[in-house]
Amino acid sequence: MDGDFPFLPPEIIRNILKRLPVKSLMRFQCVSRGWRILFKTESFISDHLDHSNHQNPCLLVKDFEIEDDPSNMYCLDSEMQVWEFQNPPWLGYLKQGRILGSSNGLLCVKHDASPHFLLVWNPAIREVRVVPETNIGKDGFYNLIEFGFSPIINDYKIVIGYFPFDHADVSTVQVYSLRSGSWKEKKIRLIDTGGVTSPGVTVNGVMFCWGYKYGEDGFENVIVSFDLAVEEFTVTPAPQLHKHSGFAVYEEKLALVSWMIEDSTHSVIDLWVMEEGVGASGEIWSWTKKYSINPYPCFLSPMTIWRNEIVSFSIGKPESAVVFLNPTTKKTWKFAIGKYGFKEWIFNYAESLVPVGGMISSTNFL
Protein backbone atom coordinates (compact mmCIF):
# COMPACT_ATOMS: atom_id res chain seq x y z
CA MET A 1 0.00 0.00 0.00
CA ASP A 2 1.69 3.16 -1.16
CA GLY A 3 0.12 6.52 -1.73
CA ASP A 4 -1.18 9.07 0.68
CA PHE A 5 -3.33 8.26 3.63
CA PRO A 6 -5.76 10.83 4.93
CA PHE A 7 -6.61 10.72 8.64
CA LEU A 8 -9.57 8.42 8.99
CA PRO A 9 -12.21 9.18 11.60
CA PRO A 10 -12.36 6.66 14.48
CA GLU A 11 -15.66 5.13 13.36
CA ILE A 12 -14.18 4.20 9.98
CA ILE A 13 -11.09 2.69 11.63
CA ARG A 14 -13.34 0.64 13.90
CA ASN A 15 -15.36 -0.55 10.92
CA ILE A 16 -12.16 -1.80 9.27
CA LEU A 17 -10.78 -3.40 12.43
CA LYS A 18 -13.93 -5.38 13.22
CA ARG A 19 -13.33 -7.29 9.96
CA LEU A 20 -9.88 -8.52 10.95
CA PRO A 21 -9.27 -12.06 12.18
CA VAL A 22 -8.44 -12.35 15.87
CA LYS A 23 -4.89 -13.39 15.03
CA SER A 24 -4.26 -10.01 13.34
CA LEU A 25 -5.92 -8.09 16.18
CA MET A 26 -3.69 -9.85 18.70
CA ARG A 27 -0.71 -8.66 16.69
CA PHE A 28 -2.04 -5.12 16.33
CA GLN A 29 -2.57 -4.61 20.05
CA CYS A 30 1.09 -3.58 19.92
CA VAL A 31 0.24 -0.65 17.62
CA SER A 32 -0.75 1.74 20.39
CA ARG A 33 -2.33 1.99 23.84
CA GLY A 34 -5.56 3.15 22.22
CA TRP A 35 -5.84 0.07 20.02
CA ARG A 36 -4.95 -2.26 22.87
CA ILE A 37 -7.73 -0.76 24.98
CA LEU A 38 -10.17 -0.75 22.04
CA PHE A 39 -9.78 -4.51 21.50
CA LYS A 40 -10.84 -5.07 25.10
CA THR A 41 -13.93 -2.87 25.09
CA GLU A 42 -17.27 -4.62 25.19
CA SER A 43 -18.78 -2.68 22.28
CA PHE A 44 -15.86 -3.46 19.97
CA ILE A 45 -15.84 -7.13 20.99
CA SER A 46 -19.56 -7.25 20.26
CA ASP A 47 -19.21 -5.55 16.82
CA HIS A 48 -16.38 -7.91 15.93
CA LEU A 49 -18.40 -10.93 17.04
CA ASP A 50 -21.44 -9.81 15.09
CA HIS A 51 -19.34 -9.51 11.95
CA SER A 52 -17.66 -12.84 12.61
CA ASN A 53 -20.98 -14.64 13.21
CA HIS A 54 -22.60 -13.28 10.06
CA GLN A 55 -19.73 -12.91 7.62
CA ASN A 56 -17.43 -15.73 8.62
CA PRO A 57 -19.37 -18.56 10.21
CA CYS A 58 -17.11 -21.60 10.53
CA LEU A 59 -17.52 -25.27 11.26
CA LEU A 60 -15.47 -27.08 13.85
CA VAL A 61 -15.05 -30.74 13.06
CA LYS A 62 -13.47 -33.53 15.07
CA ASP A 63 -12.58 -36.88 13.59
CA PHE A 64 -13.18 -39.90 15.72
CA GLU A 65 -10.23 -40.53 17.96
CA ILE A 66 -7.42 -42.43 16.32
CA GLU A 67 -4.51 -43.56 18.45
CA ASP A 68 -1.42 -41.36 18.36
CA ASP A 69 -3.02 -38.87 16.06
CA PRO A 70 -3.77 -35.78 18.10
CA SER A 71 -4.31 -33.45 15.16
CA ASN A 72 -7.87 -34.33 14.50
CA MET A 73 -9.72 -31.07 14.99
CA TYR A 74 -10.40 -28.94 11.95
CA CYS A 75 -11.94 -25.60 11.24
CA LEU A 76 -13.70 -24.92 7.95
CA ASP A 77 -14.09 -21.20 7.27
CA SER A 78 -16.65 -19.51 5.05
CA GLU A 79 -14.18 -19.37 2.17
CA MET A 80 -14.01 -23.17 2.33
CA GLN A 81 -10.47 -23.21 3.69
CA VAL A 82 -9.73 -26.01 6.14
CA TRP A 83 -7.41 -25.21 9.03
CA GLU A 84 -5.97 -27.68 11.42
CA PHE A 85 -7.25 -26.56 14.77
CA GLN A 86 -4.36 -26.24 17.13
CA ASN A 87 -4.89 -27.92 20.44
CA PRO A 88 -3.05 -25.97 23.06
CA PRO A 89 -0.44 -28.07 24.84
CA TRP A 90 -2.33 -28.07 28.14
CA LEU A 91 -5.32 -29.51 26.41
CA GLY A 92 -3.74 -32.87 25.77
CA TYR A 93 -6.53 -34.23 27.81
CA LEU A 94 -8.90 -33.21 25.04
CA LYS A 95 -8.15 -36.75 23.97
CA GLN A 96 -10.21 -37.87 26.92
CA GLY A 97 -12.54 -34.96 26.80
CA ARG A 98 -15.09 -33.57 24.51
CA ILE A 99 -16.47 -30.26 23.48
CA LEU A 100 -20.01 -29.89 24.71
CA GLY A 101 -21.02 -26.64 23.22
CA SER A 102 -19.91 -23.70 21.15
CA SER A 103 -21.21 -20.17 21.44
CA ASN A 104 -19.79 -16.87 20.17
CA GLY A 105 -16.29 -18.28 19.86
CA LEU A 106 -16.33 -19.91 23.29
CA LEU A 107 -16.16 -23.66 23.71
CA CYS A 108 -17.24 -25.62 26.75
CA VAL A 109 -15.01 -28.65 27.32
CA LYS A 110 -15.64 -31.58 29.64
CA HIS A 111 -13.28 -34.28 30.78
CA ASP A 112 -14.81 -37.65 30.02
CA ALA A 113 -14.02 -39.12 33.40
CA SER A 114 -15.83 -36.52 35.41
CA PRO A 115 -18.84 -34.31 34.94
CA HIS A 116 -17.33 -32.01 37.48
CA PHE A 117 -14.33 -30.96 35.46
CA LEU A 118 -15.33 -28.32 32.97
CA LEU A 119 -13.51 -25.61 31.09
CA VAL A 120 -14.61 -22.61 29.10
CA TRP A 121 -12.13 -21.91 26.34
CA ASN A 122 -11.72 -19.20 23.73
CA PRO A 123 -9.23 -20.79 21.34
CA ALA A 124 -8.81 -17.64 19.23
CA ILE A 125 -7.46 -15.53 22.08
CA ARG A 126 -6.18 -18.66 23.81
CA GLU A 127 -7.87 -17.92 27.06
CA VAL A 128 -9.24 -20.61 29.29
CA ARG A 129 -11.22 -20.66 32.48
CA VAL A 130 -11.38 -23.65 34.75
CA VAL A 131 -14.93 -23.89 36.02
CA PRO A 132 -14.90 -24.49 39.78
CA GLU A 133 -15.93 -27.95 40.81
CA THR A 134 -19.31 -28.41 42.26
CA ASN A 135 -20.20 -31.15 44.69
CA ILE A 136 -23.90 -30.65 44.58
CA GLY A 137 -26.00 -33.14 42.70
CA LYS A 138 -23.62 -36.05 43.01
CA ASP A 139 -26.47 -38.28 44.07
CA GLY A 140 -27.72 -38.93 40.57
CA PHE A 141 -26.80 -39.47 36.96
CA TYR A 142 -26.04 -36.37 35.06
CA ASN A 143 -27.60 -36.58 31.67
CA LEU A 144 -27.60 -33.03 30.48
CA ILE A 145 -24.76 -30.60 30.13
CA GLU A 146 -25.40 -27.63 27.93
CA PHE A 147 -23.59 -24.39 27.25
CA GLY A 148 -25.33 -21.33 25.87
CA PHE A 149 -25.55 -17.57 25.71
CA SER A 150 -28.38 -15.26 26.62
CA PRO A 151 -28.28 -11.86 24.91
CA ILE A 152 -30.82 -10.56 27.43
CA ILE A 153 -28.45 -10.86 30.36
CA ASN A 154 -25.30 -10.92 28.22
CA ASP A 155 -24.07 -13.99 30.04
CA TYR A 156 -22.94 -17.53 29.23
CA LYS A 157 -24.30 -20.39 31.27
CA ILE A 158 -23.55 -24.05 31.75
CA VAL A 159 -26.55 -26.14 32.73
CA ILE A 160 -26.18 -29.61 34.23
CA GLY A 161 -29.26 -31.72 34.74
CA TYR A 162 -29.31 -34.72 37.11
CA PHE A 163 -31.55 -37.69 37.05
CA PRO A 164 -31.93 -38.71 40.67
CA PHE A 165 -30.98 -42.24 41.73
CA ASP A 166 -34.17 -42.65 43.73
CA HIS A 167 -36.37 -41.77 40.75
CA ALA A 168 -37.96 -38.97 42.69
CA ASP A 169 -39.82 -36.58 40.50
CA VAL A 170 -37.75 -33.70 41.68
CA SER A 171 -34.63 -33.19 39.61
CA THR A 172 -31.63 -31.12 40.40
CA VAL A 173 -30.34 -28.65 37.91
CA GLN A 174 -27.13 -26.76 38.40
CA VAL A 175 -26.46 -23.55 36.56
CA TYR A 176 -23.06 -21.93 36.25
CA SER A 177 -22.86 -18.30 35.20
CA LEU A 178 -19.68 -17.14 33.52
CA ARG A 179 -20.38 -13.58 34.63
CA SER A 180 -20.82 -14.34 38.32
CA GLY A 181 -18.36 -17.23 38.25
CA SER A 182 -20.49 -19.32 40.54
CA TRP A 183 -22.88 -22.26 40.58
CA LYS A 184 -26.49 -22.16 41.55
CA GLU A 185 -28.62 -25.14 42.32
CA LYS A 186 -32.25 -25.39 41.41
CA LYS A 187 -34.60 -28.11 42.51
CA ILE A 188 -37.18 -28.41 39.81
CA ARG A 189 -40.18 -30.54 39.38
CA LEU A 190 -39.67 -31.48 35.80
CA ILE A 191 -43.37 -31.53 35.13
CA ASP A 192 -43.70 -35.30 35.07
CA THR A 193 -40.58 -35.70 33.01
CA GLY A 194 -38.13 -38.33 33.92
CA GLY A 195 -35.18 -36.15 33.05
CA VAL A 196 -33.54 -34.26 30.30
CA THR A 197 -30.72 -35.19 27.96
CA SER A 198 -28.09 -33.65 25.72
CA PRO A 199 -27.37 -32.63 23.12
CA GLY A 200 -29.51 -29.58 22.92
CA VAL A 201 -29.19 -26.17 21.38
CA THR A 202 -29.58 -22.57 22.51
CA VAL A 203 -31.55 -20.13 20.38
CA ASN A 204 -31.96 -16.49 21.40
CA GLY A 205 -31.13 -17.21 25.02
CA VAL A 206 -33.40 -20.24 25.36
CA MET A 207 -31.89 -23.69 25.68
CA PHE A 208 -33.77 -26.62 24.17
CA CYS A 209 -33.18 -30.27 24.94
CA TRP A 210 -35.02 -33.57 25.04
CA GLY A 211 -37.07 -34.62 27.98
CA TYR A 212 -38.89 -37.84 28.68
CA LYS A 213 -42.38 -37.72 30.01
CA TYR A 214 -44.02 -40.60 31.77
CA GLY A 215 -47.10 -41.20 29.69
CA GLU A 216 -49.70 -43.93 29.79
CA ASP A 217 -47.74 -45.88 27.20
CA GLY A 218 -44.42 -45.43 28.90
CA PHE A 219 -41.94 -42.77 27.95
CA GLU A 220 -42.88 -40.03 25.58
CA ASN A 221 -40.47 -37.54 24.02
CA VAL A 222 -41.04 -33.93 24.87
CA ILE A 223 -39.02 -30.81 24.27
CA VAL A 224 -37.86 -29.06 27.41
CA SER A 225 -36.82 -25.44 27.13
CA PHE A 226 -34.86 -23.50 29.69
CA ASP A 227 -34.71 -19.73 29.56
CA LEU A 228 -31.17 -18.80 30.55
CA ALA A 229 -32.19 -15.34 31.72
CA VAL A 230 -35.02 -16.21 34.10
CA GLU A 231 -33.91 -19.84 34.63
CA GLU A 232 -37.30 -21.40 34.11
CA PHE A 233 -38.31 -24.60 32.38
CA THR A 234 -41.22 -25.20 30.06
CA VAL A 235 -42.28 -28.37 28.30
CA THR A 236 -43.74 -28.70 24.84
CA PRO A 237 -44.72 -31.65 22.65
CA ALA A 238 -42.43 -32.69 19.83
CA PRO A 239 -43.65 -33.05 16.24
CA GLN A 240 -43.94 -36.43 14.53
CA LEU A 241 -40.32 -37.32 13.88
CA HIS A 242 -38.32 -40.10 12.28
CA LYS A 243 -36.34 -42.49 14.42
CA HIS A 244 -33.39 -40.12 14.92
CA SER A 245 -33.39 -36.40 15.39
CA GLY A 246 -31.24 -33.60 16.60
CA PHE A 247 -31.66 -29.93 17.46
CA ALA A 248 -30.22 -27.23 15.25
CA VAL A 249 -30.68 -23.57 14.39
CA TYR A 250 -32.19 -22.59 11.03
CA GLU A 251 -32.50 -18.90 10.12
CA GLU A 252 -32.10 -18.05 13.82
CA LYS A 253 -35.02 -20.28 14.74
CA LEU A 254 -35.15 -23.55 16.60
CA ALA A 255 -35.04 -26.46 14.17
CA LEU A 256 -35.13 -30.23 14.32
CA VAL A 257 -33.33 -32.36 11.79
CA SER A 258 -35.01 -35.74 11.74
CA TRP A 259 -33.79 -38.75 9.80
CA MET A 260 -34.05 -42.48 9.23
CA ILE A 261 -32.58 -45.18 7.07
CA GLU A 262 -35.01 -46.49 4.47
CA ASP A 263 -34.80 -49.92 2.81
CA SER A 264 -31.30 -50.28 4.28
CA THR A 265 -30.00 -48.13 1.45
CA HIS A 266 -31.23 -44.58 1.67
CA SER A 267 -31.35 -41.79 4.19
CA VAL A 268 -34.53 -39.79 4.53
CA ILE A 269 -34.22 -36.40 6.20
CA ASP A 270 -36.83 -33.86 7.29
CA LEU A 271 -36.24 -30.34 8.53
CA TRP A 272 -38.73 -29.02 11.07
CA VAL A 273 -38.69 -25.38 12.11
CA MET A 274 -40.33 -23.74 15.11
CA GLU A 275 -42.13 -20.86 13.48
CA GLU A 276 -43.63 -19.21 16.52
CA GLY A 277 -41.96 -17.75 19.54
CA VAL A 278 -42.17 -18.86 23.11
CA GLY A 279 -44.61 -16.97 25.27
CA ALA A 280 -44.27 -16.89 29.03
CA SER A 281 -47.77 -18.24 29.26
CA GLY A 282 -50.21 -19.27 26.59
CA GLU A 283 -47.35 -20.36 24.37
CA ILE A 284 -47.89 -20.63 20.68
CA TRP A 285 -45.89 -23.59 19.49
CA SER A 286 -45.94 -24.22 15.83
CA TRP A 287 -43.70 -26.80 14.26
CA THR A 288 -43.61 -26.67 10.49
CA LYS A 289 -42.10 -29.40 8.36
CA LYS A 290 -40.18 -27.03 6.12
CA TYR A 291 -38.38 -29.44 3.87
CA SER A 292 -37.91 -33.06 3.08
CA ILE A 293 -34.61 -33.96 1.50
CA ASN A 294 -34.79 -36.39 -1.41
CA PRO A 295 -33.70 -39.85 -0.32
CA TYR A 296 -29.91 -39.88 -0.25
CA PRO A 297 -28.22 -43.09 -1.35
CA CYS A 298 -26.05 -43.48 1.70
CA PHE A 299 -26.34 -43.64 5.50
CA LEU A 300 -26.12 -40.12 6.75
CA SER A 301 -25.74 -38.73 10.22
CA PRO A 302 -26.80 -35.06 10.25
CA MET A 303 -24.84 -32.99 12.78
CA THR A 304 -25.76 -29.33 12.41
CA ILE A 305 -27.00 -26.61 10.07
CA TRP A 306 -24.42 -24.29 8.55
CA ARG A 307 -25.26 -21.44 6.19
CA ASN A 308 -28.77 -22.87 5.80
CA GLU A 309 -27.50 -26.29 4.75
CA ILE A 310 -27.70 -29.52 6.71
CA VAL A 311 -24.23 -30.86 7.48
CA SER A 312 -23.87 -34.64 7.73
CA PHE A 313 -21.21 -37.25 7.61
CA SER A 314 -21.73 -40.55 5.89
CA ILE A 315 -21.67 -43.64 8.03
CA GLY A 316 -19.94 -46.70 6.77
CA LYS A 317 -18.02 -44.97 4.03
CA PRO A 318 -14.29 -44.70 4.39
CA GLU A 319 -14.16 -41.22 2.90
CA SER A 320 -13.49 -38.06 4.88
CA ALA A 321 -16.06 -36.00 3.00
CA VAL A 322 -18.76 -34.16 4.84
CA VAL A 323 -22.09 -34.03 3.00
CA PHE A 324 -23.96 -30.74 2.67
CA LEU A 325 -27.66 -30.83 1.87
CA ASN A 326 -29.45 -27.71 0.77
CA PRO A 327 -33.11 -28.00 1.77
CA THR A 328 -34.35 -25.31 -0.65
CA THR A 329 -32.47 -26.21 -3.81
CA LYS A 330 -32.38 -29.95 -2.88
CA LYS A 331 -28.78 -29.96 -4.06
CA THR A 332 -26.20 -32.03 -2.23
CA TRP A 333 -22.45 -31.72 -2.36
CA LYS A 334 -19.42 -33.13 -0.59
CA PHE A 335 -16.36 -31.55 0.89
CA ALA A 336 -13.39 -33.30 2.47
CA ILE A 337 -12.53 -32.28 6.02
CA GLY A 338 -10.09 -34.22 8.15
CA LYS A 339 -8.68 -37.65 7.53
CA TYR A 340 -11.37 -40.08 8.57
CA GLY A 341 -14.94 -40.75 7.66
CA PHE A 342 -16.40 -40.77 11.13
CA LYS A 343 -16.82 -37.43 12.80
CA GLU A 344 -17.14 -37.32 16.55
CA TRP A 345 -18.89 -34.00 16.40
CA ILE A 346 -19.40 -30.96 14.19
CA PHE A 347 -20.08 -27.58 15.77
CA ASN A 348 -20.83 -24.14 14.42
CA TYR A 349 -18.08 -21.75 15.40
CA ALA A 350 -17.18 -18.11 14.90
CA GLU A 351 -13.92 -16.80 16.25
CA SER A 352 -14.23 -13.95 18.71
CA LEU A 353 -12.46 -11.73 21.21
CA VAL A 354 -14.95 -12.62 23.94
CA PRO A 355 -12.98 -12.99 27.18
CA VAL A 356 -13.63 -15.93 29.47
CA GLY A 357 -12.16 -14.17 32.48
CA GLY A 358 -9.46 -16.74 32.81
CA MET A 359 -5.79 -17.02 32.17
CA ILE A 360 -3.85 -16.98 28.92
CA SER A 361 -3.38 -20.63 28.12
CA SER A 362 -0.48 -20.30 25.80
CA THR A 363 1.77 -17.36 25.33
CA ASN A 364 2.60 -18.08 21.75
CA PHE A 365 -0.17 -16.51 19.72
CA LEU A 366 1.91 -15.67 16.67
Place this chain on the structure above:
Amino acid sequence: MSSSVEAITVLSSDGDEFKITVSAAKLSKPLNWMLEDVCFSDDCDEVPTIEVNSKTLVKVIEYCEKHAPRANSGASDSDAEELKKWDIEFMKMDVKDILFHILMAANYLHMEGLYDLACQTAADLMKGMTVSQIRKIFHIKNDFSSEEQEQLRRQHPGCSFD
Protein backbone atom coordinates in the same frame (compact mmCIF):
# COMPACT_ATOMS: atom_id res chain seq x y z
CA MET B 1 -36.47 16.86 -10.53
CA SER B 2 -37.35 17.11 -14.19
CA SER B 3 -37.87 13.83 -15.97
CA SER B 4 -35.90 15.12 -18.91
CA VAL B 5 -32.68 15.18 -16.89
CA GLU B 6 -30.74 12.00 -17.42
CA ALA B 7 -27.33 13.06 -16.23
CA ILE B 8 -26.09 15.82 -14.01
CA THR B 9 -22.81 17.62 -13.79
CA VAL B 10 -20.95 17.88 -10.54
CA LEU B 11 -17.67 19.49 -9.54
CA SER B 12 -14.94 17.70 -7.66
CA SER B 13 -13.10 19.43 -4.83
CA ASP B 14 -10.33 20.11 -7.37
CA GLY B 15 -12.82 21.98 -9.55
CA ASP B 16 -13.08 19.40 -12.35
CA GLU B 17 -16.44 18.68 -13.93
CA PHE B 18 -17.91 15.18 -13.91
CA LYS B 19 -21.08 13.75 -15.41
CA ILE B 20 -23.08 11.26 -13.45
CA THR B 21 -26.33 9.68 -14.58
CA VAL B 22 -29.37 10.24 -12.43
CA SER B 23 -29.85 6.54 -11.80
CA ALA B 24 -26.24 6.19 -10.63
CA ALA B 25 -26.48 9.26 -8.41
CA LYS B 26 -29.42 7.61 -6.65
CA LEU B 27 -26.96 5.24 -4.98
CA SER B 28 -25.95 8.10 -2.74
CA LYS B 29 -28.41 9.86 -0.45
CA PRO B 30 -26.60 13.21 -0.46
CA LEU B 31 -26.30 13.13 -4.27
CA ASN B 32 -29.96 12.31 -4.48
CA TRP B 33 -30.81 15.32 -2.32
CA MET B 34 -28.62 17.47 -4.52
CA LEU B 35 -30.54 16.26 -7.55
CA GLU B 36 -33.79 17.27 -5.96
CA ASP B 37 -32.58 20.61 -4.64
CA VAL B 38 -30.25 21.95 -7.27
CA CYS B 39 -31.49 20.52 -10.49
CA PHE B 40 -35.17 20.81 -9.85
CA SER B 41 -35.67 22.96 -12.93
CA ASP B 42 -34.17 22.54 -16.38
CA ASP B 43 -32.79 26.03 -16.46
CA CYS B 44 -30.75 25.38 -13.34
CA ASP B 45 -27.18 26.23 -14.15
CA GLU B 46 -25.65 25.87 -10.71
CA VAL B 47 -23.12 23.04 -10.65
CA PRO B 48 -22.92 21.38 -7.23
CA THR B 49 -19.55 20.65 -5.69
CA ILE B 50 -18.79 17.33 -4.11
CA GLU B 51 -16.04 17.40 -1.51
CA VAL B 52 -14.14 14.53 -3.09
CA ASN B 53 -10.98 14.93 -5.17
CA SER B 54 -11.02 14.16 -8.89
CA LYS B 55 -8.98 10.98 -8.75
CA THR B 56 -11.33 9.52 -6.17
CA LEU B 57 -14.52 10.84 -7.74
CA VAL B 58 -13.74 9.09 -11.04
CA LYS B 59 -13.66 5.77 -9.22
CA VAL B 60 -16.75 6.50 -7.14
CA ILE B 61 -18.73 7.38 -10.28
CA GLU B 62 -17.42 4.28 -12.03
CA TYR B 63 -18.70 2.21 -9.11
CA CYS B 64 -22.08 3.97 -9.13
CA GLU B 65 -22.60 3.52 -12.86
CA LYS B 66 -21.78 -0.17 -12.60
CA HIS B 67 -24.06 -0.78 -9.64
CA ALA B 68 -26.94 1.48 -10.68
CA PRO B 69 -28.85 -0.95 -12.94
CA ARG B 70 -28.91 -3.62 -10.23
CA ALA B 71 -29.73 -1.22 -7.40
CA ASN B 72 -32.63 0.25 -9.33
CA SER B 73 -34.21 -2.88 -10.71
CA GLY B 74 -32.99 -5.78 -8.64
CA ALA B 75 -31.03 -8.55 -10.27
CA SER B 76 -30.73 -12.28 -10.62
CA ASP B 77 -28.24 -14.33 -8.64
CA SER B 78 -25.94 -14.63 -11.64
CA ASP B 79 -25.86 -10.83 -11.97
CA ALA B 80 -25.05 -10.53 -8.29
CA GLU B 81 -22.26 -13.06 -8.73
CA GLU B 82 -20.90 -11.15 -11.73
CA LEU B 83 -21.06 -7.89 -9.81
CA LYS B 84 -19.17 -9.44 -6.90
CA LYS B 85 -16.37 -10.43 -9.27
CA TRP B 86 -16.37 -6.95 -10.74
CA ASP B 87 -16.07 -5.47 -7.22
CA ILE B 88 -13.03 -7.60 -6.46
CA GLU B 89 -11.35 -6.52 -9.70
CA PHE B 90 -12.36 -2.91 -9.08
CA MET B 91 -10.61 -2.98 -5.72
CA LYS B 92 -7.60 -4.83 -7.09
CA MET B 93 -6.81 -2.71 -10.10
CA ASP B 94 -5.80 0.76 -9.19
CA VAL B 95 -7.60 1.94 -6.12
CA LYS B 96 -5.12 0.79 -3.48
CA ASP B 97 -3.34 4.12 -3.48
CA ILE B 98 -6.57 6.00 -2.94
CA LEU B 99 -8.36 3.40 -0.85
CA PHE B 100 -8.64 5.63 2.21
CA HIS B 101 -9.98 8.46 0.04
CA ILE B 102 -12.58 6.08 -1.36
CA LEU B 103 -13.48 5.09 2.20
CA MET B 104 -13.95 8.72 3.21
CA ALA B 105 -15.98 9.44 0.05
CA ALA B 106 -18.20 6.40 0.48
CA ASN B 107 -18.81 7.40 4.09
CA TYR B 108 -19.53 11.03 3.19
CA LEU B 109 -21.79 10.04 0.28
CA HIS B 110 -23.63 7.41 2.38
CA MET B 111 -22.85 4.61 -0.06
CA GLU B 112 -23.17 1.51 2.03
CA GLY B 113 -22.08 -1.00 -0.59
CA LEU B 114 -18.90 0.81 -1.53
CA TYR B 115 -18.15 1.60 2.11
CA ASP B 116 -18.37 -2.08 3.10
CA LEU B 117 -16.30 -3.10 0.12
CA ALA B 118 -13.58 -0.54 0.88
CA CYS B 119 -13.51 -1.43 4.61
CA GLN B 120 -13.15 -5.11 3.76
CA THR B 121 -10.39 -4.38 1.24
CA ALA B 122 -8.52 -2.32 3.82
CA ALA B 123 -8.88 -5.11 6.39
CA ASP B 124 -7.62 -7.71 3.91
CA LEU B 125 -4.59 -5.58 3.09
CA MET B 126 -3.82 -5.03 6.78
CA LYS B 127 -3.57 -8.77 7.44
CA GLY B 128 -0.21 -8.82 5.70
CA MET B 129 1.20 -5.66 7.28
CA THR B 130 3.64 -5.15 10.11
CA VAL B 131 2.82 -3.11 13.19
CA SER B 132 4.96 -0.19 12.03
CA GLN B 133 3.34 -0.20 8.57
CA ILE B 134 -0.04 -0.02 10.32
CA ARG B 135 1.11 2.93 12.42
CA LYS B 136 2.28 4.71 9.30
CA ILE B 137 -0.94 4.44 7.30
CA PHE B 138 -3.13 5.34 10.28
CA HIS B 139 -0.79 8.09 11.53
CA ILE B 140 -0.45 6.49 14.95
CA LYS B 141 2.51 6.96 17.30
CA ASN B 142 3.84 4.14 19.40
CA ASP B 143 2.86 5.50 22.82
CA PHE B 144 3.80 2.47 24.90
CA SER B 145 6.38 3.19 27.56
CA SER B 146 9.38 0.89 27.57
CA GLU B 147 8.01 -0.70 30.77
CA GLU B 148 4.69 -1.43 29.06
CA GLN B 149 6.46 -2.90 26.04
CA GLU B 150 8.50 -5.08 28.35
CA GLN B 151 5.35 -6.23 30.13
CA LEU B 152 3.57 -7.03 26.86
CA ARG B 153 6.59 -8.97 25.65
CA ARG B 154 6.54 -10.98 28.86
CA GLN B 155 2.84 -11.76 28.37
CA HIS B 156 3.22 -12.54 24.69
CA PRO B 157 6.74 -13.57 23.82
CA GLY B 158 7.37 -12.93 20.17
CA CYS B 159 4.96 -10.00 19.91
CA SER B 160 6.41 -7.23 17.82
CA PHE B 161 6.27 -3.48 18.19
CA ASP B 162 7.86 -2.97 14.76
